[in-house]
Amino acid sequence: MHAAEREQRLLELLRERGFVAFKDIERTVSASPATLRRDLDRLEKDGVIVRVRGGARLVQGGDGGAAEAAPARFVGSPFHENIARNRPEKEAIGRRAAELCAPGESVIIDGGSTTLQMCPHLEPLGLQVLTNSLHIVSALIRQANTRISVPAGTLFREQDILLSPFEDDGMNRYHASKLFMGAAAIGRHGLMQTDVLLVQVERRLLSRADEVVVLADSSKFDGPAGHVVCDLKEVDVLVTDDRVRDDIVQMLERAGVKVITVTP
Numbered sequence: 001m002h003a004a005e006r007e008q009r010l011l012e013l014l015r016e017r018g019f020v021a022f023k024d025i026e027r028t029v030s031a032s033p034a035t036l037r038r039d040l041d042r043l044e045k046d047g048v049i050v051r052v053r054g055g056a057r058l059v060q061g062g063d064g065g066a067a068e069a070a071p072a073r074f075v076g077s078p079f080h081e082n083i084a085r086n087r088p089e090k091e092a093i094g095r096r097a098a099e100l101c102a103p104g105e106s107v108i109i110d111g112g113s114t115t116l117q118m119c120p121h122l123e124p125l126g127l128q129v130l131t132n133s134l135h136i137v138s139a140l141i142r143q144a145n146t147r148i149s150v151p152a153g154t155l156f157r158e159q160d161i162l163l164s165p166f167e168d169d170g171m172n173r174y175h176a177s178k179l180f181m182g183a184a185a186i187g188r189h190g191l192m193q194t195d196v197l198l199v200q201v202e203r204r205l206l207s208r209a210d211e212v213v214v215l216a217d218s219s220k221f222d223g224p225a226g227h228v229v230c231d232l233k234e235v236d237v238l239v240t241d242d243r244v245r246d247d248i249v250q251m252l253e254r255a256g257v258k259v260i261t262v263t264p
Helices: 003-017 022-028 033-045 087-098 115-121 134-140 196-206 218-222 246-254
Strands: 019-021 049-052 055-058 106-109 128-131 147-149 154-156 161-163 176-181 185-187 190-193 209-215 227-230 237-241 258-262
Touching: 003 019, 003 022, 003 033, 003 055, 003 196, 019 022, 022 033, 022 055, 033 049, 033 055, 087 115, 087 209, 087 237, 087 258, 106 115, 115 134, 115 176, 115 209, 128 134, 161 196, 176 196, 185 218, 190 196, 196 209, 196 227, 218 237, 246 258
Parallel strands: 106 128, 106 176, 128 147, 176 209, 209 237, 237 258
Antiparallel strands: 019 055, 049 055, 154 161, 185 190, 190 227
């Protein structure tokens, strides 16, 4: 079972019961005890659950999970600041990522200043696109051949994205051949984001796609650590610029990631 699927099942159990004993988790979720403990550790670190003797419960005993732990404002740099950083690299990465799409595919494009750069190159492909980004919706809305879907959620104006910690946001009825996503930072522990709610949403996106494609310019490999979204081994392809260091490429390839480099 995929890590995102395991964590989704864990949260479903907790919403149903409030508290779940570890022995019940072992019987219900298909994974080794060590793997399940790591999953619980990550959820606790992200502020979604509390580990208690013999099991786990939702934060503050709530029924919604991450919503109670989520900050009132989105954590991270505002979109208008991000989009200006390393703009030539991001444009080249977005153009190359668009070439990975096949005509007529159903894809998910997660919000971000690099994933946005895919949009000018998608019109001829006739894609079905699910996105949580109003910037991406705006970029695609005049493309007659591109069908657009958006999930339900709360608008976070710092990034102009829709986020919801709940399962009834419409994404469970959508499956994509590819997920295109960015990251605040990337390191040996995996992909990282600064905001807990964004981590939870992106983990659910991971479970809705057959292939994960990460778009990240080379500066992201020197970024600060944050909340881990997924391990490197869960990434299929990473598109970056040619300033990425050789040791980083080797690290990614050892984890089974196909690395594509572009020249701005």
